[in-house]
Amino acid sequence: MNKKNLDTTYDIVIIGAGPIGLAAGLEAQKAGLSYLIVEKGCLVNSIYNYPLNMTFFSTSERLEIGGVPFTSLNAKPTRAEALEYYRRVAEKFALNIHLFEAVERLQPEGGLYRLSTSKGEYRARHVVVAVGFYGIPNLLHVPGENLPKVRHYYFDPHYYYRQKVVVVGANNSAADAALETWRKGADVTLVVRQAELGSIKYWTKPDLENRIKEGEIKAYFNASITEVRGREVDIQTPEGKLTLENDFVLAMTGYQPDFSFLQQMGVNLTEDEKRYPQYDPETMETNLPNVYLAGVICGGMDTHVWFIENSREHAVKIVRHIKQEAERV
Incomplete structure (x- = not known):
C-alpha cells in the first residue's frame, strides 16, 4: 500500500480517462473541487483501440469538452484527430490524471470511499465511474475461438494482405473491417447472424452493399460460425453447413462493460439480459451514496445508447449535485 496516497482525501475520484471522465475532471476543476482521474490504460484508451483509419459518425463539435474547439480537416473527424484533441485538452487544463493504474477495489470507510489500485490507495468523498465498454468482447462461444487467428479487435488492414478473412458482424465495425481488409488485398467473407446488414454509417453501407452485390466480398446472412480450426472455419447457413479455408476470423460482435466491477462495488444491476445499473437520471447517483455513473x-x-455527444452532460449533472449537497451541509 502506498500510504502517502491516503494523506489526501479528494472531493472526487474519477475512474476512467475517456472523454466523459475528462469532462468530469474539467467540471470538478471548474467548481474548485479536488479531484483525481485514474485510468487503467492510456489516455482515452477506448479511442486509442479503435481501428487505425476509423472515422467518427459525429461531427467534431459534438465531441468537444471543456469549451475547447475541436477542428477537423473533414466533416467527420478521425481517430488520429480525436487522440490529438483529447491530449491537448488534458494539457491545456493540466488535468490530474494517473494513467496505467487500474482500480481494483472500492469500499466505504468512515463516510468516505477507499479505492485500491494497482499502484496505491486513495480516499474520496465522491466517486465517478466513467469506464467504457471496450475491454470485454462479446464472445462467439464456439470451439476454436481461443485460437490466435480469432481476433475481437481490428486495427490495421495491411496485416491481412493476401489472407482469407472471415468477418463476423452486421454493424459499423464489421463493415469497416470487411471493406478495409478487402481493399488491402484480403479474400473477405462476411458472416451476418441477421437477415440483413445492421446500423452502418450512411457513407459506408452502400459501398459494402455494392461489394457484396458484385461478389467482391462474399456474404452469408442468417448465418453463424459454428467452429474454428487452424486452416478452416465452419459456417451454418440456411442452406446447411459450409466449410471454408481460412487464415483469420475477425469477430466484430461488440463489447460489454465490466459488470463484475460494478457488482463488486455494490451497484445494483437489473437481472435481465440488459443489466441496467441503478442510478438517478437527474443526478447520476447510484444506489450507493456519493457514487455516480457517467457515459456509456x-x-x-445497450452500449449504443450513450455516446460522447449525449453523455457529456453527465459530468455537469454530477458536479452540480455534489455542489448542491455540499451547500446543504
Whole structure:
C-alpha cells in the first residue's frame, strides 16, 4: 500500500480517462473541487483501440469538452484527430490524471470511499465511474475461438494482405473491417447472424452493399460460425453447413462493460439480459451514496445508447449535485 496516497482525501475520484471522465475532471476543476482521474490504460484508451483509419459518425463539435474547439480537416473527424484533441485538452487544463493504474477495489470507510489500485490507495468523498465498454468482447462461444487467428479487435488492414478473412458482424465495425481488409488485398467473407446488414454509417453501407452485390466480398446472412480450426472455419447457413479455408476470423460482435466491477462495488444491476445499473437520471447517483455513473456504462448491455455527444452532460449533472449537497451541509 502506498500510504502517502491516503494523506489526501479528494472531493472526487474519477475512474476512467475517456472523454466523459475528462469532462468530469474539467467540471470538478471548474467548481474548485479536488479531484483525481485514474485510468487503467492510456489516455482515452477506448479511442486509442479503435481501428487505425476509423472515422467518427459525429461531427467534431459534438465531441468537444471543456469549451475547447475541436477542428477537423473533414466533416467527420478521425481517430488520429480525436487522440490529438483529447491530449491537448488534458494539457491545456493540466488535468490530474494517473494513467496505467487500474482500480481494483472500492469500499466505504468512515463516510468516505477507499479505492485500491494497482499502484496505491486513495480516499474520496465522491466517486465517478466513467469506464467504457471496450475491454470485454462479446464472445462467439464456439470451439476454436481461443485460437490466435480469432481476433475481437481490428486495427490495421495491411496485416491481412493476401489472407482469407472471415468477418463476423452486421454493424459499423464489421463493415469497416470487411471493406478495409478487402481493399488491402484480403479474400473477405462476411458472416451476418441477421437477415440483413445492421446500423452502418450512411457513407459506408452502400459501398459494402455494392461489394457484396458484385461478389467482391462474399456474404452469408442468417448465418453463424459454428467452429474454428487452424486452416478452416465452419459456417451454418440456411442452406446447411459450409466449410471454408481460412487464415483469420475477425469477430466484430461488440463489447460489454465490466459488470463484475460494478457488482463488486455494490451497484445494483437489473437481472435481465440488459443489466441496467441503478442510478438517478437527474443526478447520476447510484444506489450507493456519493457514487455516480457517467457515459456509456449507464446503458448496461445497450452500449449504443450513450455516446460522447449525449453523455457529456453527465459530468455537469454530477458536479452540480455534489455542489448542491455540499451547500446543504
